[in-house]
Amino acid sequence: MTASRLFELIIALLYLSGSVSYPLGLVLRRAFLKRLAAWTSAAAFGLHTVDLALRSLELGAANLQHGQFYMSLMAWFFVLIFFVLWWRLKHDFLSMITAPLALILFSSSLAVRTQVLAVPEQFSVLWFSLHVGTIFVSLALIAMAFGAGVAYLHLERLIKTKAKLPGFSKELPSLETFDRANHWAVSIGFPLYTISLLAGFLWASFTWKKVISWDPKELISIVTWILFALLFHQRMVLGWRGRKPAKTAIILFILCLVSLVGVNFLLPSHHSFRQ
Amino acid sequence: MNQEIYLVGLNHKTAGVDIRERFALTDCDPAATGLVIDNGVVSEAMILSTCNRVEFLVVGSEEADMRAKILRFWADQCGQPSGDLEGHTYCHVGDDAVNHLFTVASSLDSMILGEPQILGQLKTAYRNAVEKGVAKVIVNRLLHKAFSTAKRVRTETAIASSAVSISYAAVELARKIFNDLTNHRALLIGAGEMAELAATHLLSSGVRDITVVNRTLAKGEELARQFKGRAMPFEELHQALLETDIVISSTGSPTAIIRAKDMKDVLRKRRHKPIFFIDIAVPRDIDPDINGLDNVYLYDIDDLKEVVEENLAGRMQEAQKARGIVAEEVTAFMRWRDGLALQPTIVALLDQGECIARKELRKSIKQLGPNPDPQMVAILERLAKSLCHKIYHEPISYLKRRSLEEGSAQRFIHNARRMFNLDEEAIPEDAHLDRKVQTGSK
Numbered sequence: 273m274t275a276s277r278l279f280e281l282i283i284a285l286l287y288l289s290g291s292v293s294y295p296l297g298l299v300l301r302r303a304f305l306k307r308l309a310a311w312t313s314a315a316a317f318g319l320h321t322v323d324l325a326l327r328s329l330e331l332g333a334a335n336l337q338h339g340q341f342y343m344s345l346m347a348w349f350f351v352l353i354f355f356v357l358w359w360r361l362k363h364d365f366l367s368m369i370t371a372p373l374a375l376i377l378f379s380s381s382l383a384v385r386t387q388v389l390a391v392p393e394q395f396s397v398l399w400f401s402l403h404v405g406t407i408f409v410s411l412a413l414i415a416m417a418f419g420a421g422v423a424y425l426h427l428e429r430l431i432k433t434k435a436k437l438p439g440f441s442k443e444l445p446s447l448e449t450f451d452r453a454n455h456w457a458v459s460i461g462f463p464l465y466t467i468s469l470l471a472g473f474l475w476a477s478f479t480w481k482k483v484i485s486w487d488p489k490e491l492i493s494i495v496t497w498i499l500f501a502l503l504f505h506q507r508m509v510l511g512w513r514g515r516k517p518a519k520t521a522i523i524l525f526i527l528c529l530v531s532l533v534g535v536n537f538l539l540p541s542h543h544s545f546r547q
Numbered sequence: 548m549n550q551e552i553y554l555v556g557l558n559h560k561t562a563g564v565d566i567r568e569r570f571a572l573t574d575c576d577p578a579a580t581g582l583v584i585d586n587g588v589v590s591e592a593m594i595l596s597t598c599n600r601v602e603f604l605v606v607g608s609e610e611a612d613m614r615a616k617i618l619r620f621w622a623d624q625c626g627q628p629s630g631d632l633e634g635h636t637y638c639h640v641g642d643d644a645v646n647h648l649f650t651v652a653s654s655l656d657s658m659i660l661g662e663p664q665i666l667g668q669l670k671t672a673y674r675n676a677v678e679k680g681v682a683k684v685i686v687n688r689l690l691h692k693a694f695s696t697a698k699r700v701r702t703e704t705a706i707a708s709s710a711v712s713i714s715y716a717a718v719e720l721a722r723k724i725f726n727d728l729t730n731h732r733a734l735l736i737g738a739g740e741m742a743e744l745a746a747t748h749l750l751s752s753g754v755r756d757i758t759v760v761n762r763t764l765a766k767g768e769e770l771a772r773q774f775k776g777r778a779m780p781f782e783e784l785h786q787a788l789l790e791t792d793i794v795i796s797s798t799g800s801p802t803a804i805i806r807a808k809d810m811k812d813v814l815r816k817r818r819h820k821p822i823f824f825i826d827i828a829v830p831r832d833i834d835p836d837i838n839g840l841d842n843v844y845l846y847d848i849d850d851l852k853e854v855v856e857e858n859l860a861g862r863m864q865e866a867q868k869a870r871g872i873v874a875e876e877v878t879a880f881m882r883w884r885d886g887l888a889l890q891p892t893i894v895a896l897l898d899q900g901e902c903i904a905r906k907e908l909r910k911s912i913k914q915l916g917p918n919p920d921p922q923m924v925a926i927l928e929r930l931a932k933s934l935c936h937k938i939y940h941e942p943i944s945y946l947k948r949r950s951l952e953e954g955s956a957q958r959f960i961h962n963a964r965r966m967f968n969l970d971e972e973a974i975p976e977d978a979h980l981d982r983k984v985q986t987g988s989k
Contacts, residue, residue, distance in 0.1 A: 431723060432838060434850045447821065448726040511818030514842045 279323055284379055286316035287347075290371035294364075310364060313371050317351045320378070324348060343381030346408045347374045353412035361452060365445055369419030399478075402471035410464040411528055417457035418525035421518035424450035428515060447514070454517045455507070462504040469497055489535040489543040496527045550590065551609045552685060552884075554644035555617045555636060556602030559658045562635040564849050568830045570625050570632065572596040577681045582620050589616075591686045593676035595651075597668045598741075598829040598848060599658050604648060606685045614638040642881050645689065649873045649880075652693035653700040658848075659713060659855045660862050661706040664741060666697050689880065696876040703872060706865040713848065714745035716855040717825045718752045721793050724823050724844055729753045734791035736760050736784070737798030738770055741827050745795045746774055760787050762798070788813045788822070795825045796832040807836040810843060825851075882951075889950045892960050893943050895969045900935035907931060 290313035297305030324344060331338070354370035427444050429435075472490075477483045484490055503520045506512040535543055557570065577583045577592040582605075591606035603617050618636065622629030639647045650656045654665050673690045676682035682690070700706060718728075725731050733754045735746050738761055746757050757776035760783070761767030767778035779787050784804070788794065798804060805824070814822075824845040826833040831847055838845040908931045912919055942963065949959040963969075 427723070431720070431844055434846065434853050444723075446722060446726045447724050452726070511820075513819040514821065516841065 276323075276326075279319065280378075280382055283316050283319045283323060284375065284382065286312045286319065287371055287375035287378055290316060290367065291375050294367050294371060298368075306364065309367055309371065313351065313367060313374075314355075316374070317348070317355070320344070320348050320351070340381045342404070343377050345404075346411065347377035347381065349408040350374050350377065350412040350415060353409065353416060357416055357453060357456060360456070361445075361449055365423065365449075366416055366419055366453065368423070369415060373415055399471050399475040403468055403475060406464040406468035406471070410461040410468065411532075413457040413461035413464075414521065414525050414528055417454045417461070417518075417521035420450040420453035420457075421521040421525075424454070424518040425515065425522075428518075450518070451513055454521055457521065458500075458504055458507050458517065462500050465497060465500055469493060487543065489531060492527065492531045492535060496524060496531065499524055499527065550606055550685070551613075552641060552644045552689070553605045553607060553613045553617070554602060554639040554647050555605070555614055555621075556595075556600060557632070557635045557637070558600035558602070558656065559849070559852065561637060564829060564831070564847070566631065566635050567598065567601065569627050570601055570621065571598075571829070572601055572621070572624060575624055576679050577676070579679075580620070580624060582617075583681045589613075591676075591683045592681045593672055593686050593690070595669060595672040597665065598827070599665075600651070600656075602651070604644070604686060604689070606683075613640075642877055645880050646873065646877045648689060648693050649696045649876055650870070652697040653869055653873055654697070654706075655700070655866055655869055655873065658852050659716065660859050660866055662713070663697075663701065664744070666694070667740065669693065685884070688883065692876060692880050696873060699872050699876070700869040704865045704868045706862055706869050713741060713827060713851050713855075714748040716851045717745055717795070717846070718748050720825075720844075720846060720851075721749070721754075721823055722752075724821055725792065727753075728793075729755055731792040732756050732758065732790060733793040733795065734758045734760065734787050735770070735774075735776075736794065736796040736804070736832065737762075737800075737828065738766060739797040739827075742795050742797035743770070743773075745825065745827070749793060749795075750774060754793065758787055758791055760784050785809065785813060789816055791822075792820065793823045793825070795827065797826075797828045798832050800828070800832055801830055803834045804832050805837065806834045807840065810834075810837050810840060814840065814842065827851075888960055889946055892946065892963060892969070896939050896943060896963070896967060897936075899967060899969065900939050901932070904931035904935045 290309045293305045293312065294309035297303065297307075297309060324341075327341065327344075350370060351374045354366055357366055358364055423444060424447060427447055427450070431447070472493075473483050476485065499520065503512075503517060503524070507517055557566065559567070562570075572594055573596055575594050575596070577594060583589050583592050589605055589607040593604040595602045595604070601621075603621070605613060605617060607613055614636075618629050618632050622632060647656070652666060652669055654660065654662050657665050669690070673682065673686075676686060721728060721731075728749070731754060733746065733749045733756070735742055735757055738759075750757060757771070757774040759767045759771040759774070759776060759778045760781055761770065761778065762781050764778060764780050767780075771778040788805075788810075794805075796804070819842050821842045821844070824833050824837065824843070826845065826847040829848060833845060833847070835845065835847070837843050908927055911927055912924060915923065946959055946963055
């Protein structure tokens, strides 16, 4: 086992520890387990950053031809967004979803390590970073909104049905906090998603001389964008709050998952990680 | 005729809010309405009617079917079929009744364990009974003891050390909905002890300010001054709903004052900002359908009951201690009451003896001739009196000793009365009560 393999394994194990100890801390009501989750996630994030930096130094632009790099970068963005939201919302509850997602993405990055992408020749670093960087940040935000949305719907149902709030729910932050996570995800995520799509289409128009090539990923992204635009409009203009944005965010996340798993791994597409 | 203590009623555990609404007795005069008639069947009564309970405390004859009599009276007063009360009421007799009353007063039977509000309501009910002249010896003593028991429970246990109340539960819920109460304003519709308590709690939990809307603006303004808030006329209720996020409603309105269809418009204007309604009025002020709207949360008084149950777990131990205190006080009260039954018996015994002594003395003095020697008369008088006292001394001390034993007091007094044929003699009931008052006020 090479040193870099060992390094990756340690990062994965730290994310795993974060994924397990937070829910455990909630259920067993042990504050130290929750602190442990936060520290291991932070350590994983630090090592992850080092890993990405080393990899970039080692491989340089060739990195962009590796599926592993994209997955790993996405995981890194997820954790980054989580730390930003944690700092802004003062609630660690979103680590329920962050650490597991980071773990899944990071492990799948290890699974696709041998995959080499057919990156188009007229590759532009500017367009690319606009396309990939923005989509990763907005995906991370959608994932947060999904986690917050599930928690919102759960807590809201408890309050509406006047169910006795069990000890576990007592730890849940307020509905307003979850709704604010949705607000952040929508107000920042939608512009980023839009930029990403525009950059992608512009890039495509330069590279392939056509704006749209009816790639499955393009189609599903347009559907996602329309739904995202609807949510953005309803939320910002009509003042939607609570249930409806929460549900829409959940659907958005499912669409993104379909797009990520289905298109990148299963269908023939120029976004595919398959050989 | 023997007197017994009865307690008949319903509470939040036995009856839902709809039954409590229908059988509430907010202003009932037991004397004027004929519950207490001077025939010995019902001699004393007190009616406690709050939003969580309606209870009759009655002192009356042992023989009558008191439960049926009270239920009939109650249903008549409310204009409701008495059959609807069946299955929702309880009837406690004797020490069970005393125990129930003390338990209620110590707020061990409250919807929220340890909530002291019931004590104030009980004091009001007692004051009404005293003013109407239907609280006499037993009810007087019983209520005074109930209040002192409640005080003991409050000071000797931790049951009321922290605020456990509807309002506390409401604040906890508000915290589940709103992240930070300091950014939110509260609205108080109507006045009332519980609503004011909730408002006080909200303020101390950091809510930004309180707006008061009341039918009579002057009263609203007075309340607003108390909370350093502002008052708005009732007509501007909808405007107030646009500006506030936590609404406590407790008006005496017989119909809903906020309806679901009005609320849709309000919500649009609020841009769907969440709003939390706490309806503590019975009958309810707020259309229950409102809870079905997005971003609107409604809890009525019964719902709050559910919420607080989890807070109660930690207080169970304190409640156990409190029940011990209540049991002690019940025993003390019953001993007093049994002694009370003994007291008139002793008095009647001595009366009987003195009566016989005086009769025999008159006869003997007659035999001494037209001009009896005053010294001789005095000696005879002393002789008669001390004879009677000496003769009755042993039976009386026997009765006193026996009455300290649990349960046997009633039986021995009953036997003594039959043995000396005390009840043949017509002793006016008022005379009894006077002596009881003297004994009771010692």
